[in-house]
Amino acid sequence: MGGADIIPGVSGGTVALIVGIYERLVHCIKLVFDSLVALLRGSVPEFRRHLAEVEWLLIVPLFAGIVTALLIGAAFIPDLLENYPVQMRALFFGLIVGSLTIPWRRMTERGPRALALAVASAVAAFVLVGLPAREAVDPSLWSVFLMAAVAICAMILPGVSGAFFLLVFGIYEPTLTAIDNRELLYVAVFGAGAAVGLGSFSGILNWLLEHYHDLTMAVLLGLMGGSLRALWPWITVDRSLLLPDSTDNILLPVALMIAGVVFVLALSRFSGPELRNATTA
Numbered sequence: 001m002g003g004a005d006i007i008p009g010v011s012g013g014t015v016a017l018i019v020g021i022y023e024r025l026v027h028c029i030k031l032v033f034d035s036l037v038a039l040l041r042g043s044v045p046e047f048r049r050h051l052a053e054v055e056w057l058l059i060v061p062l063f064a065g066i067v068t069a070l071l072i073g074a075a076f077i078p079d080l081l082e083n084y085p086v087q088m089r090a091l092f093f094g095l096i097v098g099s100l101t102i103p104w105r106r107m108t109e110r111g112p113r114a115l116a117l118a119v120a121s122a123v124a125a126f127v128l129v130g131l132p133a134r135e136a137v138d139p140s141l142w143s144v145f146l147m148a149a150v151a152i153c154a155m156i157l158p159g160v161s162g163a164f165f166l167l168v169f170g171i172y173e174p175t176l177t178a179i180d181n182r183e184l185l186y187v188a189v190f191g192a193g194a195a196v197g198l199g200s201f202s203g204i205l206n207w208l209l210e211h212y213h214d215l216t217m218a219v220l221l222g223l224m225g226g227s228l229r230a231l232w233p234w235i236t237v238d239r240s241l242l243l244p245d246s247t248d249n250i251l252l253p254v255a256l257m258i259a260g261v262v263f264v265l266a267l268s269r270f271s272g273p274e275l276r277n278a279t280t281a
Contacts, residue, residue: 011154011155011156011157011158011161011162011227012066012155012156012162013155013156013157013158014095014096014099014158014224016156016158017099017102017103017158017220018095018099018102018264018267018268019267019268020268021058021062022158023209024055024058025058025059025062025156026156026202026205026206026209027206027209028054028055028058028059029059029156029198029199029202029206030202030203030205030206031050031051031053031054032050032051032054032059032199033198033199033202033203034050034203035047035048035050035051035054036199038050070179071179075180078173078176085233086233086234086249086253087233087252087253087256089231089232089233089235089253090233090252090253090254090256090257090260091256091257091259091260092231092260093228093231093232093233093257093260094256094257094258094259094260094261094263094264095260095261095263095264096224096227096228096231096260097228097257097260097261098260098261098262098263098264098265099158099224099264100221100224100225101265101268102268103158103217103218103220103221103224104217104221106213106217107213107214107217107218107221108213108214109214110214110218113215113218114214114215114217114218115218117215117218117219117222118218118219118221118222118225119222120222121218121219121220121221121222121223121226122221122222122223122225122226123222123226124222124223124226125222125223125224125225125226125227125229126226126227126229127226128226129161129164129226129227129229129230129239130229130239131168131239132168132238132239138174139169139170139171139174141185141186141189143171144171144175144186144189144190144193145189145190145192145193145196146193147165147166147169147171147193148189148190148191148192148193148194148197149193149194149196149197149200150165150169150197151163151165151166151169151194151197152193152194152195152197152198152201153197153198153201156198156201156202156205157205157220157223158220158223158224161227161230164230174186175190178190229241233253233257
């Protein structure tokens with residue numbers, strides 16, 4: 001998930017959905033922030049109750065892995081994207097295509113409302129990821145806080161890339177540089193903004209999953225489908241979509257797309273209980 005969040009156009013939430021822990025993860029994040037709110041209110045029993053409900057055996061290793069991947073990936077993933085842009089986008093295009101089956105399998109009712117929401121969210125995502133990236137800026141700390149709060153919401157939504165939002169805001173490169181150079185003040189402010197955004201949005205998302213599960217899954221399906229625009233291998237700097245200029249340039253990208261699809265389908269066979277339940281439903 002940490003490695004995915006570094007790549008513009010790929011969401012860590014998609015990885016959680018692929019491995020079958022997405023809904024559990026959202027619920028656990030909500031419980032953690034509910035416990036903090038209870039502590040601030042002075043309600044120690046409620047604080048303890050929320051913490052006791054958290055799946056720590058899921059959360060602790062997961063977030064340790066995310067932080068590790070962010071620190072390691074920030075050092076080499078940007079170079080891979082710069083030196084092998086077509087191949088990298090092709091691989092992740094295939095991963096997202098393969099993962100489209102997952103929210104579909106999680107839906108028990110696929111009526112007109114769900115399909116309409118899927119189409120509408122796909123169109124919205126397609127337009128959103130077509131926005132041009134801003135030139136890198138030297139942001140103030142308060143703007144870093146606000147942008148991190150917005151970007152983290154995208155990071156936990158499958159199909160919506162937090163890294164892409166950072167590109168649009170113009171702080172993608174400064175953020176990776178700060179992580180790579182261990183600029184603690186910048187990283188701390190970014191982390192604080194991300195924590196506030198994550199706590200606020202996880203509660204909303206958890207409520208939607210509990211009360212409108214199938215419609216929420218339909219929206220996630222559409223977001224993932226629409227976001228494929230950002231991962232089309234032959235895309236220009238201004239987000240225009242092109243076709244390959246020769247057959248020589250298509251074989252490897254297509255092979256990587258197929259590999260991405262096969263990998264996701266194979267991985268989903270060994271996924272968490274969410275997908276196992278969906279498969280047997």
